[in-house]
Amino acid sequence: MSTRTPTAKRRAARPSASSAAAVAIETARPDRKQAILLAAEKLFAQHGYHAVTIRQIAEEAGVPLALVGYYHGQKHELFHAIFEHWAHSIEARLAGLAAVNLDPDDARTLPRIIEAFIAPVLALRASSEGEYYALLVARELANTTEEADRVLRAYFDPLAEAFIDALHLVLPHATRGEVAWGYQFALGALMNHLNSSRIARLSRGENAPGDPAMAPMLVNFIVGGLRHALPRPKSAKSPQKKAPLRREKP
Numbered sequence: 001m002s003t004r005t006p007t008a009k010r011r012a013a014r015p016s017a018s019s020a021a022a023v024a025i026e027t028a029r030p031d032r033k034q035a036i037l038l039a040a041e042k043l044f045a046q047h048g049y050h051a052v053t054i055r056q057i058a059e060e061a062g063v064p065l066a067l068v069g070y071y072h073g074q075k076h077e078l079f080h081a082i083f084e085h086w087a088h089s090i091e092a093r094l095a096g097l098a099a100v101n102l103d104p105d106d107a108r109t110l111p112r113i114i115e116a117f118i119a120p121v122l123a124l125r126a127s128s129e130g131e132y133y134a135l136l137v138a139r140e141l142a143n144t145t146e147e148a149d150r151v152l153r154a155y156f157d158p159l160a161e162a163f164i165d166a167l168h169l170v171l172p173h174a175t176r177g178e179v180a181w182g183y184q185f186a187l188g189a190l191m192n193h194l195n196s197s198r199i200a201r202l203s204r205g206e207n208a209p210g211d212p213a214m215a216p217m218l219v220n221f222i223v224g225g226l227r228h229a230l231p232r233p234k235s236a237k238s239p240q241k242k243a244p245l246r247r248e249k250p
Helices: 006-013 017-028 032-047 054-061 065-072 075-085 087-098 109-126 131-140 146-170 176-195 198-202 212-229
Strands: none
Touching: 032 054, 032 065, 032 075, 032 131, 054 065, 065 075, 075 087, 075 146, 087 109, 087 146, 109 131, 109 146, 109 176, 109 212, 131 176, 146 176, 176 212
8 A cells, every 4th residue: 555645646746847848848849859850960970979968969959958868769869860860862872773774784884873872962961951961971880889880780781782782783793792892992982072071171272072063073983993893804815817828929
């Protein structure tokens, strides 16, 4: 039998002042969930996942600290929610790949695969909405952390498998292992293009980081690298034609 008094019961049922304030603010400002997501995306992209606190995210979003957990749970769940929010960008890349006619005898097939691979990402990097997400992908997913690995397996491994399958169809003379390395090298070039601010200094101001105008050069670089690293085997040499016999003059 419970020994708690009616007063104690009422006190236990009553929400805390911080929770009540959070709910009141949320009622007045229903856009807070998105603001938290965008704030986390920006701070993670700028400083890295492990350098950012939940309190900093709340301050950036302009919300009470309690609302971050209320909407997104723990920090790693908030990190995962960012990639769920941008899952449509992966779908766009897969749709672009599906539109490519995978004809290994057509020299245009490989460039088209690479265009499908990079174009949606470069468009995101150049947009005000997707800039921080593209930077976040380039910065965090290269790290071997539990959080990054979880996101890679859930969202980016299926994308990688699809593109490796396509590349293997147009480079059938290579092993899947070789094609997988080729994909990783292509990914490295893309990530560097997205994230490198050093290019402005090295070009003495001629280039801007993530410049979408460099997309054709990036495509050519990746395609050229794949073709050179995984060349088609040379066909058997055709027999040399014999020189015509010379008739000796009588």
